[in-house]
Amino acid sequence: MDCVLDVCDLRMRYGKVDVLTGVSFTARRGEVLVLLGPNGAGKTTTIEVLEGFRLRSAGRVSVLGSDPAHGGEAWRARIGVVLQSWRDHGRWQVRELLAHLGRYYAPYSTPGLTRPWDVDDLLETVGLTEQAGKRARHLSGGQRRRLDVAIGIVGRPELLFLDEPTAGFDPEARGEFHDLVHRLSDLEEVTILLTTHDLDEAERLADRILILAGGTIIADGSADELSRAASTRSEVRWSRDGQRFVHAAEDATAFVRDLFRQYGESVQDLEVRRASLEETYMAMVREAEAGAARRPLGVVT
Structure with missing residues (x-):
């Protein structure tokens, strides 16, 4: 029951063009x-297949x-879709529009399953x-x-x-x-399940991040897990006696331990930085694209 996707x-x-060549993942409630x-x-394409709007070529x-x-x-009543473009409901008042649409779901109301919101x-x-009493055309972009x-x-x-849910939003919205x-x-x-080009947004919202490239999922995990998988090297920054130092370490924990053993309390402003999600994403996509370019034409993995 907890497996939704x-x-x-x-x-x-x-x-003759293969867009998806073997996408696999799951999602829990x-x-x-x-x-x-x-x-x-x-x-x-992946999302349209999941929504039932496009028939797949193969797979389960x-x-x-x-x-x-x-x-x-009844199955569709259990799914919500928010597209990137705003629907044109300009003449409707907000409350009456939602009440009107909610009535379509009433026949599929089942205890413990889908039921319309109050x-x-x-x-x-x-x-x-x-x-609630405004017409949709009078709402701001964020309100729409x-x-x-x-x-x-x-x-x-x-x-x-959710498809690009915050495109055009200001920071507060x-x-x-x-x-x-x-x-x-x-x-x-x-x-x-949402798509976005805002990697900061992805890091803030996601329990898990899926990276799709070359027709398949090349990474699946939290932002921290992906950073660890992409690179074992960490950047250690610190200051001592008024000077700033930077060192790339394979084992940041061992390096920091040795640093304090050698210099003690004179080590200040210590910072250990792993690869950002943006750096991780770009490295993984470049590697996937390079691998696809090396494959012989006509070969699908």
Whole structure:
């Protein structure tokens, strides 16, 4: 029951072009997964297969216990989708729009399964209580994005797909949106799969990060786990007697221990830095692309 997504050897071919060559991963209830990858890596294709909007070429896919290629209305009612572009609901008032859409989910309400939100609770959750009587066209960009999320979760989904959710947000709106994602995953136990090009956002939100390149998942883990996997070297910075020092160490713990053994309390401003998520991501993608370039044409791994 805790396994929400189970993807094994997912493949997609358009004509003679292999876009996905063997994507495999799982996701548990309440987990936040961030899917990263360069443009053209197949992120959108992967998500469209999971949503049931695109038929795969091969592989096994289970979403909420069902094959999305054959998911019916009751299955779709358990899934929320928030696309990158804003839906045009400009003439609707926020409250009446959410109440109207919520009625579509009522036939699929099952105890312990999907049930529509109470509109007031939903407005409070997404931070739109004060805008409940406004028409959508009068909302700010950040408020419209919150309305997009409210529309995506109005049926109280168990699984939510977010595509570039904070594109164009200012720092304050981005922080508030991150709080909303954490509330949905922690309190509602919604499983969330999102795509973003903002690596800082990925690090802040993700329980696990998936990196898609060369048609397959080349990395799967937390930001810290990926950094450890990408490089065993750490950068140690410190000062002593007014001078700054930097050293790349294979074993940072042993190096720091020796440093204090040799210089004691004269060591100040000590900092141990592993590779950032951006550095890790770029290194992994470059390695995957270099490997793909070395493979003979026509060979799919």
